[in-house]
Amino acid sequence: MKSAGIYLSQLLEIYGVDTVFGIPGVHTVELYRGLAGSSIRHVTPRHEQGAGFMADGYARVTGRPGVCFIITGPGMTNILTAMGQAYGDSVAMLVISTVNAHGRMGSGEGWLHELPQQQALVSGVCAFSRTLHTVEEIAPALAQAFAVFGGERPRPVHLELPIDVMLASADHLPLPAAVSRLARPSPNAASLDEAARWLTAARTPLILAGGGAARAAVEVRALAERIDAPVAMTINARGILPPEHPLGVHLTASLRATRELIAEADVVLALGTEFGSTDYDFNVDGGFAIPGQLIRVDIDPRQIMRTILPQLGIVGDAGAAARALAALIPPRPRGAGAARAEAVKARYIRDIAPDMRGDLLLLDTVREALPGAIIVGDSTQLVYAGNIAFVAETPSSWFNSATGYGTLGYGLPAGIGAKIAAPDRPVVVLSGDGGLQFTLAELASAVEAQAPIILLLHDNGGYGEIKFYMTAAQVAPLGVDLVNPDFLAVGAAFGWAAQRIHDPDHLAPALLAAAARTRPTLILFGDDLRQIARERAPASG
Known part of the structure; x- marks a missing residue:
């Protein structure tokens, strides 16, 4: 039998989808039955939020939607933050989830992964959310999703399949030889x-x-x-x-x-x-x-x-x-x-603080050392400086989560998605110690996905930007000083090359060595390096 799950994967192939990000669960097994026999690559993050961020980075680099397979209930609540960031930045993302079967959906009877109203929960961070009540609705729903991605302001779309629909036969539904594409509207x-x-x-x-x-x-x-x-x-x-x-x-x-x-x-x-x-x-x-x-x-x-x-x-x-x-x-x-x-x-x-001038000097070093690099950022000091005045080489080679929705934990998984999208280009992730720990486990995902990204990690012992802000507002800086792990040891444990640098002169050689490796590299630095960069940065234009 060609189940709805198999039929869906076949349709995704026709739409040109080549990668899916997701974590298998008992409710999505039938989706994976179809995926296993397809040409689509599957990438497993360590958290559904990571799946969404990977899809985001992939979409920004390719211009095509990032696709996720997500279980009902906790899978959907986990990915909501990533969908919120993508919604705020107009990023195309297709989130395909399960939902409990008809008769159990929203029943309040305590079925596994049950949510009272999953679709209502998700609808605020997507262009639309739709429950597919029959197998016949799958193809039209996908067509509508790709109409959003290609014909209007791109944003996430959520499609959920009740488990009984996902298991149903699609033998009677032919596969189209091609799919219709919408052109963006022409101006008046x-x-x-x-x-x-x-x-x-x-x-x-x-x-x-x-x-x-x-x-x-x-x-x-x-x-x-x-x-x-x-x-x-x-x-x-x-x-x-x-x-x-x-x-x-x-x-x-x-x-x-x-x-x-x-x-x-x-x-x-x-x-x-x-x-x-x-x-x-x-x-x-x-x-x-x-x-x-x-x-x-x-x-x-x-x-x-x-x-x-x-x-x-x-x-x-x-x-x-x-x-x-x-x-x-x-x-x-x-x-x-x-x-x-x-x-x-x-x-x-004249308008930029000395610290930011030093950070821009470091970012210029990255661009000059690695021509063609994609630089993906979390919400962190170097990113704030870059958003002020970094000169990017090409479109979609500088992006981060310090815009719009402004989440933490974005950089590492989004960088993995970017590297999967552009395996021949260097990908550099900018992160702080606080933000990295939101998605620290994705260090394993980079190794598993054979995505040799370069992580530039600023360790200042906590949420430095928030601490500065609280102090300036005369608020006692509570909750901003962190107990951090030994990041070099953690990186090595996950199979990364890992080193610490203390001088800006060592950054370019470290980047070049990292770009030559076939495994990811973590380059750790602290405020001592930023202080030296600040002293060397030009004070006038």
Whole structure:
């Protein structure tokens, strides 16, 4: 018999799914019956939260949804945090779970893994959650999920199969030779004409590029060069313009220098950015404003009308809009835009604390030592500095959880997912000692998955950022000093190469040696190394 579980795996193959992250359980055995006979790779984390974070990292690098198989009940409550991060950062994730059989679902009779209303619990962190009550619903539900991933703002989707449905026969259901794909909606022609007129007449145009434009680097670059406009990139948009491009501004809009650039722009074109506070008002000082005319392009019409209302809103794909605008606007003489971008880059350093200057020096060392590296971050000191001013090489090569939802424990499993997605590229994970211990067991997953990532681990004995914040607020710093394990011994026990470095000069050689290994590497450092980097960092731009 071809069960529903087998049928589902066959459909996933047709959709091009090549990897599934999950932990088998008694309620998902039938899903694994189908997976075992397929071409799909299975990766086992040590916790369902790790499965979600791995799927997130995989999705950001590939541009395809990360897929998870999750048991009902505790499996779903465990993955909710990862789904929340993916929801906040618009990451495509397909979570396929079981749920108790009809007649037992939500009965309150104490069946194994029973939740009163699993679908209701999950629905707040996904585009939609659907219970598949019959085998015939599987194919349409998958089609709807992939319509979200390909045709609108990507976010997690949850599909749950009651156990009796998963065991049912699908022999009568044929497999399609191919599946339909939705193109992202094209912008309205009249709105594009209006935007083109504004940008043609602009004296100081500016582009604000967000994560929604990360897959449109070619189109954004062509438009920026056409209208001679600097491009200020949010955290999830870093790398849309390469480091050497004269129009690139790899600086957060929370900086005074970037805000000055925005203030002098008479027309601002915002492409795929939600104007979230972690990019535009990280210090919550209320100082971000756009005095010029604002054009917002976003695939989500509701997002266009949130936070900052535009004078002109355009619903559609950022890449399609940029391409169309470039065709409508006559080329502008080059030079003024690059001068404006260079001016902001020359003065931004005044706004950055000395510690962050040292951290940026360390991050530059990583980029220069490992060209093409993907840098995945947790919420930790080096990441905070990088989100302020790190210059990424390519799109989706710098991402972390210190945005939006802002979870801890993200870096290590997301880095594993990124390495599985791009096995030929170096993957460097930035984590702190506190954050790492949220998902410490995933050290084993990296070895098992043969994912030789590099973990740069900052050990400052606890939650240093929170301790500083509490002290500044004159609150006794309780709960922030941790008893840490011997991280080098723990790494070695899991099969990692592990070393500690004390000088920034030793970072590049350690990275190069790690990149040459076929097993993961943990590089531990403390505040002594950061202090030396701080002393060596430039004090002016």
